[in-house]
Amino acid sequence: xxxxxxxxxxxxxxxxxxxxxxxxxxxxxxxxxxxxxxxxxxxxxxxxxxxxxxxxxxxxxxxxxxxxxxxxxxxxxxxxxxxxxxxxxxxxxxxxxxxxxxxxxxxxxxxxxxxxxxxxxxxxxxxxxxxxxxxxxxxxxxxxxxxxxxxxxxxxxxxxxxxxxxxxxxxxxxxxxxxxxxxxxxxxxxxxxxxxxxxxxxxxxxxxxxxxxxxxxxxxxxxxxxxxxxxxxxxxxxxxxxxxxxxxxxxxxxxxxxxxxxxxxxxxxxxxxxxxxxxxxxxxxxxxxxxxxxxxxxxxxxxxxxxxxxxxxxxxxxxxxxxxxxxxxxxxxxxxxxxxxxxxxxxxxxxxxxxxxxxxxxxxxxxxxxxxxxxxxxxxxxxxxxxxxxxxxxxxxxxxxxxxxxxxxxxxxxxxxxxxxxxxxxxxxxxxxxxxxxxxxxxxxxxxxxxxxxxx
Amino acid sequence: xxxxxxxxxxxxxxxxxxxxxxxxxxxxxxxxxxxxxxxxxxxxxxxxxxxxxxxxxxxxxxxxxxxxxxxxxxxxxxxxxxxxxxxxxxxxxxxxxxxxxxxxxxxxxxxxxxxxxxxxxxxxxxxxxxxxxxxxxxxxxxxxxxxxxxxxxxxxxxxxxxxxxxxxxxxxxxxxxxxxxxxxxxxxxxxxxxxxxxxxxxxxxxxxxxxxxxxxxxxxxxx
Numbered sequence: 274x275x276x277x278x279x280x281x282x283x284x285x286x287x288x289x290x291x292x293x294x295x296x297x298x299x300x301x302x303x304x305x306x307x308x309x310x311x312x313x314x315x316x317x318x319x320x321x322x323x324x325x326x327x328x329x330x331x332x333x334x335x336x337x338x339x340x341x342x343x344x345x346x347x348x349x350x351x352x353x354x355x356x357x358x359x360x361x362x363x364x365x366x367x368x369x370x371x372x373x374x375x376x377x378x379x380x381x382x383x384x385x386x387x388x389x390x391x392x393x394x395x396x397x398x399x400x401x402x403x404x405x406x407x408x409x410x411x412x413x414x415x416x417x418x419x420x421x422x423x424x425x426x427x428x429x430x431x432x433x434x435x436x437x438x439x440x441x442x443x444x445x446x447x448x449x450x451x452x453x454x455x456x457x458x459x460x461x462x463x464x465x466x467x468x469x470x471x472x473x474x475x476x477x478x479x480x481x482x483x484x485x486x487x488x489x490x491x492x493x494x495x496x497x498x499x500x501x502x503x504x505x506x507x508x509x510x511x512x513x514x515x516x517x518x519x520x521x522x523x524x525x526x527x528x529x530x531x532x533x534x535x536x537x538x539x540x541x542x543x544x545x546x547x548x549x550x551x552x553x554x555x556x557x558x559x560x561x562x563x564x565x566x567x568x569x570x571x572x573x574x575x576x577x578x579x580x581x582x583x584x585x586x587x588x589x590x591x592x593x594x595x596x597x598x599x600x601x602x603x604x605x606x607x608x609x610x611x612x613x614x615x616x617x618x619x620x621x622x623x624x625x626x627x628x629x630x631x632x633x634x635x636x637x638x639x640x641x642x643x644x645x646x647x648x649x650x651x652x653x654x655x656x657x658x659x660x661x662x663x664x665x666x667x668x669x670x671x672x673x674x675x676x677x678x679x680x681x682x683x684x685x686x687x688x689x690x691x692x693x694x695x696x697x698x699x700x701x702x703x704x705x706x707x708x709x710x711x712x713x714x715x716x717x718x719x720x721x722x723x724x725x726x727x728x729x
Numbered sequence: 730x731x732x733x734x735x736x737x738x739x740x741x742x743x744x745x746x747x748x749x750x751x752x753x754x755x756x757x758x759x760x761x762x763x764x765x766x767x768x769x770x771x772x773x774x775x776x777x778x779x780x781x782x783x784x785x786x787x788x789x790x791x792x793x794x795x796x797x798x799x800x801x802x803x804x805x806x807x808x809x810x811x812x813x814x815x816x817x818x819x820x821x822x823x824x825x826x827x828x829x830x831x832x833x834x835x836x837x838x839x840x841x842x843x844x845x846x847x848x849x850x851x852x853x854x855x856x857x858x859x860x861x862x863x864x865x866x867x868x869x870x871x872x873x874x875x876x877x878x879x880x881x882x883x884x885x886x887x888x889x890x891x892x893x894x895x896x897x898x899x900x901x902x903x904x905x906x907x908x909x910x911x912x913x914x915x916x917x918x919x920x921x922x923x924x925x926x927x928x929x930x931x932x933x934x935x936x937x938x939x940x941x942x943x944x945x946x947x948x949x950x951x952x
Contacts, residue, residue, distance in 0.1 A: 512782050515809035516738050519831040523744040526834060526945075553831060554916065560810070573817060588883060589909050592922035622913045629917050690916075 283450060289442025293435050300430055308423040315416045316396070320379055323398035326355075326409045336403040340367045343407070355411050356395060362404035372408040374399040382410055393417075452482045459489060465571050468497040507563055514556065521549060558689035565696045570616050576723065577617050579652055580610040583645050586624045590632070598637040601628065606646040613652050613720045615701045623697040626690040627656040627716055635660025639713075650722040659713040668707040694718075730775040730845055734758045735765040735791070736807065737783045741830075745778065748834045749841070762786025769795055774802050775845045778837070781808045781819065789822045796823035803844040807832070816912070835946025839898040846897070857892040860952040862931060862939055864892055873931055883908065884927050891940065891950040900947035924948055 333339035343359040347369040350357060358368040360375075374380065374397065382395040394417060397410035455472055462470030471490050475483035528534070529542055564570065587603035594601035613620070624643070631641045639660045646653050663671055672695040694716075698705040704719040732749055736742035737760045746758045757772070759765045763785040769777060777795075781788040792804050806824040808815060816827050825847070826840050857864040862873045869885065871878045880888065887908050891899060901920040905911045924940060932938045941949050 512809040515830040516741065519738070520740040522831040522833070523740055526744075549831075554914075557829075557914075585909055585911070589911070589915075589919050589923075590917070592926050593917050593919045596922055596925075618912045621911055625913070625915050629915065632917070 283446035283453075285445035285449060286439070286442040289438040289445075293438045296434050296438070297431055300427060304423055304427050308420065311423075312416060312419060315419065319396055319411055319413075319416070320398070323379070323396065323409055323411060327398055327400050327407070330402065330407055330409075333403065336361055336405060339403050339405070339407070340365075343367045353393075353412060355409065356397075358408045358410075359402075360406045360408075372397065372399075372410065373406075374408050375401075375406050377401055381413070449479065449482060452478055452486070456482070456486055456489065459493070463489075463493050463496070467572065468493060468500055507560065511556075511560055518549065518553060518556075522546075525549065555689065558693055562689065562693055562696050565619070565693075565700050570619060570700065573616055574614050575617070576612050577615045577620055578610050578612050579620070579654065579720075580605055580607070580612075580645055582617070582621055583624065583643055583654070586621060586628060587643050590625070590628045594628075594632050594641065597632050599632050599635065600638075600640045601632075602640070602642055604642055604644045606644065611645055611647065611652045612723060613701065614723050615720075619697045619700070623694050623718070624654070624656075626694050630690050631656055631658045631660070631714075635713075648719060652720040652722065653717060654720070655715055655717040657710045657713060657715040659710065662709060662712055662714045663707060665709070671707070672705070730841075731755045731773070732757070732841065733765065733768055733772075733774045733777045735760075735762065735777065735779045735783055735788065737761065737780060741780075744834070745837060748838065752838060760784075762788065762791045765791055766794060769800065769802070770798065776841050777802055777804045778841065779804055779806055779824075781806055781810075789819065792823045803847065805837075805840055805844055833945055835898065835943065836900045836902065839900045839903060839946060842897050843894070843899075843903065846894070854893075857889065857895075859892060859895050859939055859950055860937065861935075862892075864889060871931070873935055878930050880927075880930060883923070884930070887923060887927055888931065888950075891948065894950075896949065896951050898943045898946050898949045903947065 330339060330342060333342050340359055340361055343357050344367050347357045347367070350369060352369045356368070356370045356372065358366070358370055358372040360366055360371075360373060372382070377399050380397045380399065382397050384392055394413040395410035396413055397408050399406055399408040401407075452475075459470045459472045471493060472486040473490075475486045478486065525542060525546055529539070534542070583603050583605070587601055591601050628641065628643065631639070635641070635658050639658050641656065641658045644655045644657065646655075671691050673692055695705055698718050702721045706717050706719075708715045708717065732754050734742060734745050734749070734756060736745060736758070739760075742758050742760065746756045749756045757768055757774075759768055760783070762783045765777075765779065765783070766786055769791070777792075779788045779791060783791075786794070788806060792806075795802070795804075803825045804823060805826045805828060806819045807828050807830060808819065809830050819827050825844055828837060828840060855866050857866065861875075862871070864871050864885075866889070871880055871885065871888065887904065890904065890907050899907075901918070902914060904920050905915075924942075928938075928940055932940055937952075939950055939952065941951060943949055
């Protein structure tokens with residue numbers, strides 16, 4: 274279940290875990306202290322008992338009487354509860370077990386050495402008496418049982434706490450996870466350009482999340498408004514400029530119909546038409562870049578067979594390339610077709626611009642290779658030529674709008690080709706890089722695999 | 730053909746109308762969406778040429794309304810915007826084709842002819858021919874004067890497209906859309922190079938040329 278770790282990292286569960294840890298610590302300290310105090314007092318009581326037992330034996334007038342007393346007492350005593358051992362001066366032993374201790378005082382014994390049947394811990398008191406050593410030991414079972422009782426109490430109080438706190442935390446996190454998912458989904462849509470996305474009504478939501486949701490919706494609304502305004506302005510500009518451009522085209526066309534027009538005038542007319550075409554293509558490209566950068570074409574994304582697109586485009590440009598004395602080839606590495614999620618028209622334009630760029634800015638005899646492969650999971654498109662290349666310092670600049678290298682100022686082109694490629698690539702969440710093909714330039718575009726792009 | 734032009738810019742509108750009249754069509758020109766709605770519902774037209782941004786009722790609403798009323802007349806949209814979404818939006822509203830301003834008259838004329846033709850029934854032919862050039866669509870064989878001409882698949886498709894529209898001009902963008910399924914305008918004249926290769930195979934070795942260049946517009950196959 275891959276969801277579990279994320280859920281355990283959610284805030285409510287983290288808080289619950291922290292509370293459990295704190296509660297456990299406090300319980301351990303308080304129960305531990307109580308246990309230690311209780312144990313101490315039980316031990317002291319036992320020591321008092323032992324001292325009293327010992328005092329009873331001191332009444333015996335001599336070693337023999339003491340031995341008899343011990344024997345009599347031992348007969349009546351269960352060694353599991355209490356052990357009596359008297360080592361007489363003649364090294365004879367009396368009692369229900371043999372404990373050969375000769376230093377006086379309290380000791381803790383584990384098992385009775387001579388009697389493997391008797392197990393467990395004992396507290397013993399040894400005293401020199403009538404030339405021998407008398408040891409009385411009482412079983413510590415009761416005191417040790419105390420530890421089990423305390424451990425059980427600790428367990429009984431901890432288990433429900435942990436269960437309640439954790440399940441409460443999980444429940445809360447599951448509930449807020451839904452809200453958090455709604456919020457992050459909305460943000461994802463907004464980032465990918467769908468400005469109509471909203472978190473929506475937040476009834477029954479926690480106040481803090483609901484406040485965040487409302488803020489996001491307000492922000493998205495404002496952004497949508499300003500985007501609509503920008504789009505309105507750009508479509509107005511487009512309309513207001515296109516109409517006069519269309520008129521100029523009409524006038525030029527009418528002019529070219531004039532029969533009295535002489536050779537030089539015809540040439541001028543041709544030049545004017547060419548310039549007009551140039552204006553139109555710059556205008557188109559700028560409008561297109563602006564539209565792409567607002568992210569709106571993402572709504573039309575679909576599965577695109579990149580292999581087929583590469584094949585079509587190389588086939589389309591091959592005769593033009595060979596006319597310009599270039600060699601254009603498509604190298605497909607994978608036998609299976611490679612697909613990406615995208616806009617077919619824009620991806621075609623991207624490839625066309627890369628190929629046109631390579632044809633336009635390289636001398637005759639240059640080889641241009643379109644290559645499509647996978648780098649790991651990532652579909653990777655490269656267009657490589659063995660022409661003069663682009664100096665390291667200018668590689669970032671050529672992706673900018675209207676940037677033209679000094680040596681290409683005289684060749685045709687809008688200076689927007691690569692910046693359009695750049696915007697199309699970033700619309701598709703693809704990574705574009707320009708590297709040295711020594712000699713030549715290699716433009717590579719690394720796409721995101723299908724299914725992993727956007728969609729949180 | 731009877732055509733209705735809906736265009737609010739006078740220069741462009743009269744230019745279109747004049748050009749189409751010169752080609753022998755009957756043309757009505759209106760400058761607002763409201764007038765277009767009245768004209769479009771009261772008279773029968775072969776093709777409507779509609780600017781997307783006209784006053785009163787905009788082009789999109791106009792076409793949606795006409796389509797809603799059961800009017801199936803082919804519509805060619807004229808637009809200042811040229812983005813893909815814009816195009817899709819127009820086609821979804823019921824437009825049949827799309828032309829971005831500024832356009833050459835040849836492009837408009839060729840597209841209007843194609844739209845009018847599309848509205849008629851499509852014949853199922855297996856042999857296409859012009860003069861001594863024959864294309865067998867089943868055997869996928871092309872012969873001229875009895876000599877077989879080997880063609881690449883794309884050359885075959887290009888020739889088939891021209892032959893199916895014998896005598897009618899096909900512009901470069903129309904060919905790009907139909908043969909390569911490409912909807913943007915490449916800066917390099919790629920279609921010209923393909924036509925030139927095709928000519929090298931079917932025209933140059935023979936006496937008469939069949940593929941004709943129509944200046945400022947495109948290409949046409951004819952005897």
